[in-house]
Amino acid sequence: MSEIKGLADAIILRQIILDYTEQRVAVLGPPCVGKSTLLNHIPEALDMDTILFPQLSLAEKQFVFQKPWKPFVGKEMKRLASSRIIVLPGQPVFATVVIEVDFIIHLRIEDDLIQKRISLREERKQFFEDVKGIQKQLETDIAQSKIPFIDFFLTKENHDR
Numbered sequence: 001m002s003e004i005k006g007l008a009d010a011i012i013l014r015q016i017i018l019d020y021t022e023q024r025v026a027v028l029g030p031p032c033v034g035k036s037t038l039l040n041h042i043p044e045a046l047d048m049d050t051i052l053f054p055q056l057s058l059a060e061k062q063f064v065f066q067k068p069w070k071p072f073v074g075k076e077m078k079r080l081a082s083s084r085i086i087v088l089p090g091q092p093v094f095a096t097v098v099i100e101v102d103f104i105i106h107l108r109i110e111d112d113l114i115q116k117r118i119s120l121r122e123e124r125k126q127f128f129e130d131v132k133g134i135q136k137q138l139e140t141d142i143a144q145s146k147i148p149f150i151d152f153f154l155t156k157e158n159h160d161r
Contacts, residue, residue: 006034009154010041013105016152017042017092020103025092027152028142029107030134031126032117034154035094038107048081048095055084069130074137096134098141104149106142113154 017025027045029035039045053061064077078097087093087101098104111132118126142149 005040006037007041009034009152010038013038013152014042016105016150017045021090023102024087024089024100025103025105026087026099026101027092027094027105027107028096028098028138029094029109030096030114030131030138032114032121032131033107033109034117035096035107039094042092044090045092045094048085048093048097048099051085051093052081056080067130068127069133071133071137074134078141096138098138098145098147101147104142104145104147106138106149106151107154108151109154 013027017027027035027038036047039047056064060080064073064080066073074097078099081095081097081099085093085095085099087099092105093099093101114131115128118128118131
């Protein structure tokens with residue numbers, strides 16, 4: 001079942017990514033929207049966490065993982081990611097912050113589905129208020145970035161089966 005989970009959304013998302021192969025693409029969303037699940041089906045895509053976190057010092061990791069989440073934490077995560085992640089055409093990066101790219105695919109999800117996913121998450125526990133704060137910051141940063149973007153709506157029917 002786990003290899004099928006998220007496949008319907010991933011097929012559509014991958015086609016969008018392929019339409020922008022010549023550009024640097026970021027797929028952005030807060031924690032718990034299903035970025036890792038989608039990554040399992042898009043082999044050319046990279047995860048911000050696997051690129052960035054090995055480069056961070058212990059103090060930087062402690063800072064960006066502090067709870068509860070606050071906007072200044074998001075700003076620091078954005079600064080760290082922007083200074084250490086280089087996105088190449090044909091290798092989209094899935095991330096939680098705006099990074100330097102030519103095109104953004106913004107993953108959107110309903111609050112009730114976020115709450116369900118938070119309750120099911122065993123590793124890297126999250127709190128709903130933190131996820132909503134990250135989501136709000138991300139939406140603001142996308143709008144202010146002036147980078148072209150589309151919203152990609154994830155649904156329970158397509159993503160959780």
